């Protein structure tokens with residue numbers, strides 16, 4: 134098959150690059166290295182985004198195609214497809230990488246249908262065989278791992294957040310601006326409504342503190358919020374389905390088969406038994422810590438570290454100890 | 463309000479998954495199958511829209527083996543008016559499934575085409591937006607709130623840290639996230655009524671897959687780790703171990 138470049142979709146929101154943009158470029162570079170080809174990036178945003186885009190050069194992007202328009206302050210699926218098509222008209226690509234974020238998961242299948250190419254989603258590993266991308270993706274909620282390849286190029290791939298850690302390398306990218314019209318568009322994105330305070334999303338945080346039914350009631354979440362606070366700005370809250378179904382926590386925090394799939398560096402399961410559907414959402418975390426009063430809780434079978442005990446004693450002590458050691462160092 | 467709901471037959475979420483002898487698929491023996499849970503949410507939404515409008519129809523469509531008739535009957539028992547099984551063999555990928563669905567849906571009258579946000583087996587989360595693109599319809603995926611008035615739709619979709627508000631006109635494609643509604647159970651009367659409702663079976667030839675499965679493996683086992691101790695006294699040791707791993 135003809136050897137092509139790799140193209141990465143660099144997601145922006147409200148005129149700023151999102152962290153997953155750097156991850157998509159890093160993943161693209163990993164694949165490009167396996168293919169022996171360069172990696173390019175593309176993005177849309179309001180005027181001024183081109184300046185931010187240049188920073189992608191440090192993550193491996195050779196050329197960065199940017200479409201600026203006031204309308205692109207919000208996600209613009211139709212315009213994104215037009216930009217993608219325009220770039221594919223200029224160069225030959227072997228693969229297009231999207232982040233498996235809310236935007237990427239919406240855009241990648243549209244692109245696949247437009248281009249009539251196969252799409253592998255939520256990919257956790259990338260390589261190449263005979264010049265064709267090979268992607269690794271969990272299926273059956275992580276109960277099996279599939280290795281897939283593609284019959285036609287470019288291969289479309291979305292990469293799971295937090296798996297391909299953004300990594301700098303020496304080098305600079307060349308920013309090229311491309312004209313793309315915001316219209317026509319069959320749907321209009323009006324903007325994003327956030328809660329009282331904008332929190333880091335559980336799928337993108339590198340540290341997750343999840344609470345389950347063992348928390349006893351929504352009024353007790355201050356205990357977990359305090360631990361999140363002690364852990365710092367990269368930490369956020371998660372939840373089991375039991376507490377979401379009970380209405381104690383919003384659905385956006387649910388981790389598991391019918392919630393979000395997370396791959397943080399550190400995952401705390403607090404008062405969570407470890408049902409198979411919960412494990413489906415967090416088993417790829419790098420380190421899992423369980424705090425549960427039941428020594429036979431299944432969560433201990435997959436946890437790397439654990440404490441058997443009453444969470445209402447253990448968690449406040451943990452927050453205090455973390456603050457103590459941070460103050461010391 | 464005329465809705466079409468696409469539903470998939472999937473292994474129950476509790477099912478133990480065993481890799482088949484070919485190393486590329488799962489062994490279906492002894493696995494209990496159900497309607498994909500998100501598709502129940504999509505179907506519920508279609509039923510409520512019809513009930514609220516006081517007129518219209520709900521058609522359910524599934525691509526799959528003969529055994530998928532079972533979930534179509536469940537859908538009829540929940541209240542759908544008619545069901546279509548696009549019966550196929552072979553190894554389809556998401557795009558092949560989307561093409562088969564688009565071909566069927568394209569020839570039908572419809573205001574709204576509903577999907578679950580994701581099938582809990584293959585977890586691709588791709589068929590809905592593909593169908594929308596193939597039919598040139600506006601689309602909102604992972605929807606948690608849907609308001610429809612005079613053919614205009616305001617949808618709220620789940621995104622990181624909030625809800626994205628998206629607007630478009632019917633006809634359109636929507637994929638349902640949990641929380642959009644609470645799906646009903648089929649009633650005994652519904653189950654009886656379902657027996658008389660039409661379930662059409664069409665043989666379809668699926669296009670070849672562009673995503674080829676090379677192998678399927680069990681995930682690397684996670685070794686169970688250490689319980690560092692009991693109660694609050696164990697906390698300093700836990701923190702020491704976390705620092706040892708450069709995690710704090």
Ligand SMILES: Cc1cc2nc3c(=O)[nH]c(=O)nc-3n(C[C@@H](O)[C@H](O)[C@H](O)COP(=O)(O)OP(=O)(O)OC[C@H]3O[C@@H](n4cnc5c(N)ncnc54)[C@H](O)[C@@H]3O)c2cc1C
Nearest residue numbers: 468525553555556577578580581584585586587588589673
């Ligand atoms: C025997 C066999 C061989 C396969 N071989 C391959 C292969 O070679 N390559 C490959 O990539 N995949 C293969 N698959 C899996 C593939 O067919 C997936 O089912 C397909 O990619 C759709 O993705 P998904 O089910 O994850 O759907 P998603 O995109 O996650 O589904 C979202 C929504 O789309 C709708 N939907 C999805 N599927 C159907 C359906 N069948 N009927 C009606 N509505 C539906 C539902 O509303 C669902 O909630 C194979 C499956 C089988 C059974």
Ligand SMILES: Cc1cc2nc3c(=O)[nH]c(=O)nc-3n(C[C@H](O)[C@H](O)[C@H](O)COP(=O)(O)OP(=O)(O)OC[C@H]3O[C@@H](n4cnc5c(N)ncnc54)[C@H](O)[C@@H]3O)c2cc1C
Nearest residue numbers: 345346347373374375389390391392404405406411426444
């Ligand atoms: C189709 C389907 C999809 C599902 N999807 C999901 C999903 O996405 N995510 C999900 O999480 N679940 C999901 N579930 C539900 C899942 O099966 C479990 O019911 C759920 O995960 C249990 O939540 P839990 O661990 O918080 O509660 P429980 O199982 O009740 O566990 C509570 C734990 O807290 C401990 N505890 C109690 N008090 C204390 C204390 N004072 N100190 C310390 N520990 C204490 C107990 O020992 C127990 O282990 C799904 C189920 C189905 C059927």
